[in-house]
Amino acid sequence: MKAVCFRDVEQIETIEIEDPRIEAPGDCIVRVHMAGLCGSDLHPFYGRETGLDPGTVMGHEFVGEVVEAGPDVKWQVGTMVGAPFTTSCGDCFYCQQGFFARCEQGQLFGWRERGSGLHGGQAEWVRVPHANGTLVPLKGIAPEIGLLLGDNLSTGYYCAEMAETGPRGVFAIIGCGTVGLLCAMACQSRGVENLFAFDPQTHRLEVARQMGAHVYDNQAEFVDAIRKATDGRGADGVMELVGLPAAQALAFQVLRPGGILSVVGCHCTPQFSFSPVDAFDKNLTYRTGRCSARLYFDQLGQLVENFETELVGMISHKFSLADSVRAYDVFANRKDGCLKAAFDLTL
Ligand SMILES: [Zn+2]
Ligand SMILES: [Zn+2]
CATH class of the missing domain: 3.40.50.720 (NAD(P)-binding Rossmann-like Domain)
Structure with a gap:
């Protein structure tokens, strides 16, 4: 598949890598429709945060469609889903209280260090572990808003x-x-x-x-x-x-x-x-502290309804996956009045 990968400080590239596969019964594969560029992607990009493995797929904001589900997964193939920027098991001490940000098994999308961790969403497909506790069906919400619910909003x-x-x-x-x-x-x-x-x-x-x-x-x-x-x-x-x-x-x-x-x-x-x-x-x-974004997918329904136009408009710039170098440049340097940028894989 095509993916936007970290190479080195201030170097990302769109390359062909191996498709993700189901690795555990609770995994899902999501075909990405839209993936956000986030201010925190710029921390490793500029080397402010170190340790990210070269070859890691960037990004922790994505929405898309379930295309493959492990035997324990409750989401049907074809379901449109959003994801918070971290995974959550749904069962541990923290998840039980809705404090998903500190799930005992939580992992951040787009962060791999010394060979372990999760690839991110700036790719054609992404593997989601603990899919039952992590993914949220979008139920007709615009992809732009699903992205924002996953982190920034x-x-x-x-x-x-x-x-x-x-x-x-x-x-x-x-x-x-x-x-x-x-x-x-x-x-x-x-x-x-x-x-x-x-x-x-x-x-x-x-x-x-x-x-x-x-x-x-x-x-x-x-x-x-x-x-x-x-x-x-x-x-x-x-x-x-x-x-x-x-x-x-x-x-x-x-x-x-x-x-x-x-x-x-x-x-x-x-x-x-x-x-x-x-x-x-x-x-x-x-x-x-880190926000338990998953909690807010359900809680912010009224806000999303009241500010639908403003929210969709917040993603001011869209790019194809192939155009990743320009996308990072425009977003990082706030060029052309950029508020927020995303990869639109339907382009
Ligand atoms: Zn983010
Ligand atoms: Zn948990």
Whole structure:
């Protein structure tokens, strides 16, 4: 099959590799219809995260059709399915509580290290282990939305939820990439009336504005606006979706004492940008971690209905699998106003 594979830092290529096969009774093979490019694909791409085996199929966001199912799998061949970015067994201590992100047997799609792990979704077919506990039937949902539910939309919603956003209070978003914009959408759906968003990239801010946020590309103005809106206290909840020390420092700065800092940006540095004393003095609540995306396929039905057009429009650029080098370039460098890119295998 054709697949987009990791070769080395800043080198991916579309090559022919062996087709995936059923390896266990609970496995499925999904024929991919659409596969997303995600900000976190760029961590290994740029070498910020190391250890990914050359030859690994990239990507952890895909939707498609079940074309082969192991004997233990309940999904019928022909079912259109979405997948969260990690697998989940459905049976362990964590899965039983809906905390799928920490399934004892969970694996991330598109991550192979020293010969073990899972290939990703940027390919014609993908093998899905624990298919019963991992896959979700799409039931008529557009493929674009299925992709977003598998990671970015669910993660954005999770971030808004951890910050305890709602109609009362003042909230701030730092980072308006795809997840940040979807977090703003989540805030709107949760009735947030006072939302401030910061990103140095102006073209994304226009979308955040459409989601009801007061938007800033100037950091000093952003800080000042939150101060003015809160009698100098700071925001009740701050959502940080960047994963860099400067963003964390800014988030801490604009948060009021007793507020909640909700972080879904993937931090790669070993230390916090504020000290334990700072945290104590602010009575800080810090919430972070991988989102249990599978949970949200069922929970976000109303949001998906209300924002269908905006969600489909979020995938601003589509490419064929063969065009992977250009796809990564356009997405990584935010060329041509790119919000989010996907491989459309029906092209
Ligand atoms: Zn992703
Ligand atoms: Zn589990």
